[in-house]
Amino acid sequence: MQLRLISWFFIALNFMEYIGSQHASRVRRQGRMHPNVSQGCQGGCATCSDYNGCLSCKPRLFFVLERIGMKQIGVCLSSCPSGYYGTRYPDINKCAKCKADCDTCFTRNFCTKCKSGFYLYSGKCLEKCPDGLEANNHTMECTSIVHCEASEWSPWSPCTKKGKTCGFKRGNEVRVREIVQHPSARGNPCPATSESRKCMVQRKRCQKEGKGRRGHRNLCMWPGPV
Structure with missing residues (x-):
């Protein structure tokens, strides 16, 4: 009878040790998966893990997952990085990826x-x-597509020949305009900005300058048509 009691005692003791070891193992696993709030966390994390980084962020910060090799690490940022956009929820602010062809985006x-x-x-x-x-x-x-735009033509210039406005009957007169809008790559090209045409004037002699007897310059008289 005494031997049986001793056997039951050791069985109960081993069972209690087993239960204790299982509880300790569960606590260790939970400690890794659910770390203490704020304690030991850096970089704006509210909760964190030694293995996974930030699990949640402090108010107004955005939570984003960064890939390092085969592992993803949670970080908390004041604004989302390039290629992400931010969304705010009552319980969390998150950064989500833009589409593959977007460098930056407002929403997906x-x-x-x-x-x-x-x-x-x-x-x-x-x-x-x-x-x-x-x-x-x-x-x-x-x-x-932006097409070229030109201003209105200027008035015709005085009739000239070789830079002079006298001493000839037939000459040329010109007018010009300005480009006010240059075309884009596929826009219509700009037109000419100057034009000239033949003109006729009443022929007149050019003035000649010379010294008179008293040192004054004399001007030739302008004749009528020749």
């Missing part, structure tokens, strides 16, 4: 800047711009 369906090789148009990234638009390689956007 509205890009604000495209990756190389794509052109931005109405929040979308396109390899080719729609009809009526052209690709701007400076801004990487689809923009309206």
Whole structure:
């Protein structure tokens, strides 16, 4: 009888040790999966893990997963990095990835800047711009085609010949205009900005300068038509 009691005692003792070891193992696993709030966390984390980094963030910070090799680490940032957009919820602020062709975006369906090789148009990234638009390689956007615009013609200039306005009957007169809008790559080219045409005037002699007896310059008289 005494031997049986001793046997039951050792069985109960071993069972209690087993229960204790299982509880300790469960506590260790929970400690790894659910770390203490704030204690030992850095970089804006509210809760964190030695293995997974931040699990949640302090108020107004965005939670984002960064891939390091085969592992993802949680970080908390004041704004989302390039290629992500931020969404705010009552319990958490998260950074989500933009579409693959977006460099930056406002929402997943509205890009604000495209990756190389794509052109931005109405929040979308396109390899080719729609009809009526052209690709701007400076801004990487689809923009309206701009045609050349010129001002009105100036009045015709005085009739001249070899730079003179006298001593001839037939000469040339010119008029000019300015380009007020240069065309874009696919826009209509600019027209000529000057024109000339033949002109006729009443022939007159050019003035001649000479010294008179008293040192004054004398001017020739202007004759009538020749």
